[in-house]
Amino acid sequence: MTTETVNVEEIIARHRGAGRDTLIPILQEVQEAEGYLSRTSVAKIGEVLGLPASKVYSVATFYNQFRFQPLGRFHIQICRGTACHVKGSAAVLETLCRELEIEPGETTRDRLFSLEVVVCIGVCGLAPVISVGGNVHARMTPGKVTQILDIYRGKAAEDA
Amino acid sequence: MSIQVDNRQIEAHEGETILSALRRNGVEVPTLCHMDGMAPTGACRLCVVEVEGFGGLVPSCSYPVAEGMKIKSRSPRVLDARRTVVQLLLSNHPDDCLYCSRAAKCELQELASELGISERLYSGEKSTRTKDVSSPSLVRDPDKCILCGRCVRVCEEIQSVSAIDFMNRGSKSFVGTVFDCGLNVSSCINCGQCVVVCPTGALSERFEIDDVLAAIADPDKFVVVQHAPAISVTLAEEFDMKPGTDVNGKMVAALRRVGFDRVFDTSFSADLTIMEEGSELVQRLTSGGVLPMFTSCSPGWIKFVETFYPEFMPNLSTCKSPQQMMGALIKTFYAERQGISPENIVSVSIMPCTAKKFEARRGEMGRGQLQDLDYVLTTRELGALLRRCGVNIEKMESDTADTPLGERTTAGKIFGASGGVMEAAARTAHFLVTGRELDKLEIKPLRGLEGIKQASLDIDGTQVNIAVVSGLGNARALLEEVRSGRQDLHFVEVMTCPGGCIAGGGQPLNADLDAVRARMKALYKIDRDGPVKTSHSNVAVKKLYDEFLGKPLGHKSHELLHTSYEGREVIK
Ligand code: SF4
Ligand code: SF4
Numbered sequence A: 001m002t003t004e005t006v007n008v009e010e011i012i013a014r015h016r017g018a019g020r021d022t023l024i025p026i027l028q029e030v031q032e033a034e035g036y037l038s039r040t041s042v043a044k045i046g047e048v049l050g051l052p053a054s055k056v057y058s059v060a061t062f063y064n065q066f067r068f069q070p071l072g073r074f075h076i077q078i079c080r081g082t083a084c085h086v087k088g089s090a091a092v093l094e095t096l097c098r099e100l101e102i103e104p105g106e107t108t109r110d111r112l113f114s115l116e117v118v119v120c121i122g123v124c125g126l127a128p129v130i131s132v133g134g135n136v137h138a139r140m141t142p143g144k145v146t147q148i149l150d151i152y153r154g155k156a157a158e159d160a
Numbered sequence B: 001m002s003i004q005v006d007n008r009q010i011e012a013h014e015g016e017t018i019l020s021a022l023r024r025n026g027v028e029v030p031t032l033c034h035m036d037g038m039a040p041t042g043a044c045r046l047c048v049v050e051v052e053g054f055g056g057l058v059p060s061c062s063y064p065v066a067e068g069m070k071i072k073s074r075s076p077r078v079l080d081a082r083r084t085v086v087q088l089l090l091s092n093h094p095d096d097c098l099y100c101s102r103a104a105k106c107e108l109q110e111l112a113s114e115l116g117i118s119e120r121l122y123s124g125e126k127s128t129r130t131k132d133v134s135s136p137s138l139v140r141d142p143d144k145c146i147l148c149g150r151c152v153r154v155c156e157e158i159q160s161v162s163a164i165d166f167m168n169r170g171s172k173s174f175v176g177t178v179f180d181c182g183l184n185v186s187s188c189i190n191c192g193q194c195v196v197v198c199p200t201g202a203l204s205e206r207f208e209i210d211d212v213l214a215a216i217a218d219p220d221k222f223v224v225v226q227h228a229p230a231i232s233v234t235l236a237e238e239f240d241m242k243p244g245t246d247v248n249g250k251m252v253a254a255l256r257r258v259g260f261d262r263v264f265d266t267s268f269s270a271d272l273t274i275m276e277e278g279s280e281l282v283q284r285l286t287s288g289g290v291l292p293m294f295t296s297c298s299p300g301w302i303k304f305v306e307t308f309y310p311e312f313m314p315n316l317s318t319c320k321s322p323q324q325m326m327g328a329l330i331k332t333f334y335a336e337r338q339g340i341s342p343e344n345i346v347s348v349s350i351m352p353c354t355a356k357k358f359e360a361r362r363g364e365m366g367r368g369q370l371q372d373l374d375y376v377l378t379t380r381e382l383g384a385l386l387r388r389c390g391v392n393i394e395k396m397e398s399d400t401a402d403t404p405l406g407e408r409t410t411a412g413k414i415f416g417a418s419g420g421v422m423e424a425a426a427r428t429a430h431f432l433v434t435g436r437e438l439d440k441l442e443i444k445p446l447r448g449l450e451g452i453k454q455a456s457l458d459i460d461g462t463q464v465n466i467a468v469v470s471g472l473g474n475a476r477a478l479l480e481e482v483r484s485g486r487q488d489l490h491f492v493e494v495m496t497c498p499g500g501c502i503a504g505g506g507q508p509l510n511a512d513l514d515a516v517r518a519r520m521k522a523l524y525k526i527d528r529d530g531p532v533k534t535s536h537s538n539v540a541v542k543k544l545y546d547e548f549l550g551k552p553l554g555h556k557s558h559e560l561l562h563t564s565y566e567g568r569e570v571i572k
């Protein structure tokens, strides 16, 4: 997902003058296109709907689905569905947060990783799972976290 | 209609809330989210009462009375519920009351004491968000916030700024700005109305008392202070005197006692503002300038236009505010005359306003590296300063301000109330055009606490249509009218805070509408009793023009007393 500003502007412009109840669908569309909600987008959305930016941000932060930082090069999704939960995904999440020094919804300073909590990625048999840049890692344990992150750090270093 | 409260019959009015009926009849009910004159939200549930026939407890602030209603306002169940509300609020409160700027004025503290809470019952996870110290005017400490929502509502419903809102949800919610950036990069216009309504120490002005005391203690500094028109009629409340007590003379004496080298009166530069602004109006009227002209003394309003309505910047008078005119004169004219280098002058102002702290730091308000004003204290800070220095204002012998920048007329003094600037300007504009005084100097339709006031002035057969608005929600409504084609107006006074500076964001806390009315009355009494009521009759101002400035709108005036505006690209 890249930052296609033009695309985003189109989406927002399309909703000019729409009712305030369209706020959430617009936020979703923009996030879909941009990968996150940027400051400019939030300000623009407020402008076309006649809402203060603080209100737009207030509504967006009310829901967990919205993020306000661009995705990292490797986007990590951690499943917090029932099966993963039972098998200890909470501890995995905690380790990820500690290791990356970010909360779900955030992106690391070096823009390498971003973190998202999802409800189920549909591979409950492999629980607990995380997916990193689209690759699924099964039967996660807190102990495996560093090792897996290092694989991707290595990849990034190679490319550099 | 009649309702029964704690086995007593009381009179209630059709359509009013239970809370209002109870309070009118001397039954105190604690509230937190309730705000007089605004729609109830029923969010805090502190105001609950028992109503016969209702299963649960009823929030009295949002429930209307009904004939024959039977209410219990202090049953054990009610008192327990209220205690629980406060105990929960306290469960994640920092408990550092001893070091809190709101100590003794905090509503939460008061509630805990009223409800007899003497120990911590619940221990919740304490929030540890960082303090927002980005604003030159305000400090927000989210850890002390009890999420009552008053600041959010004032900012949105009264000021129509909406710089702040509730963010996140559940136990993570907090009041903050868009993208949780500091207030300084938000659309906040620094009015401080949120500080005035906040029940706790979560909001305060940025304190500058220590800096001022350090300057006074420095033997190399010449420390000058000016006090705004609205201070002398509000400072008394900081010392528990009756609202509306004018302590002008005692305040001047107290300022000297603290150690200020000179005490000047911002009402002097208010008179000067009228000379410049009155002349500017006449010029715009006679030479096809941009109309309506808007006053420019209220810095929150200026930032509001720059942020939300930049297309109206040409309508703003180019006059600096009285604070800044005085500031410019002190470090030029006065410094020269006294033979003091401006670098050694520390210029302090006492203002009813938190936005004045921001205004003083605007880049254009100085010469070279020197800002015209160094520190701005609110009325509340002056109270704190005097208490800290052990100066008992009640015991002071009345004193008068220094010359020449301390000489004022009553026209400059009424700047402190919404409508005052307009009234003073009308008096002088009439004189400038006709050479005669208005038949009646008092212009009654411009007085009072209404949010929008209008009048028409006959200047030698020309109708001049004027309006006075206070509270930026009202200002926004008027701007929208002008934007959509309203053309009759020539001159509009705008004050950021509802009622004007007497109700500014830096004024003593816990003032109700009656207190604000008393403050206003005190200003108009000064006007009624004062010997000189028009700015153009201020002898010291005339002399300043003769000896230094030249004439209104002249070259020197432009250099020192006028300014320009800039649109603001803030995320809004
Ligand atoms: S100072 Fe005024 S504009 Fe700024 S947050 Fe407070 S109420 Fe809103
Ligand atoms: S900052 Fe003050 S006024 Fe605003 S929600 Fe918190 S406690 Fe209430």
Ligand code: FES
Binding pocket: B030, B031, B032, B033, B034, B041, B042, B043, B044, B045, B046, B047, B048, B059, B060, B061, B062
């Ligand atoms: S004051 Fe009634 S619910 Fe808050």
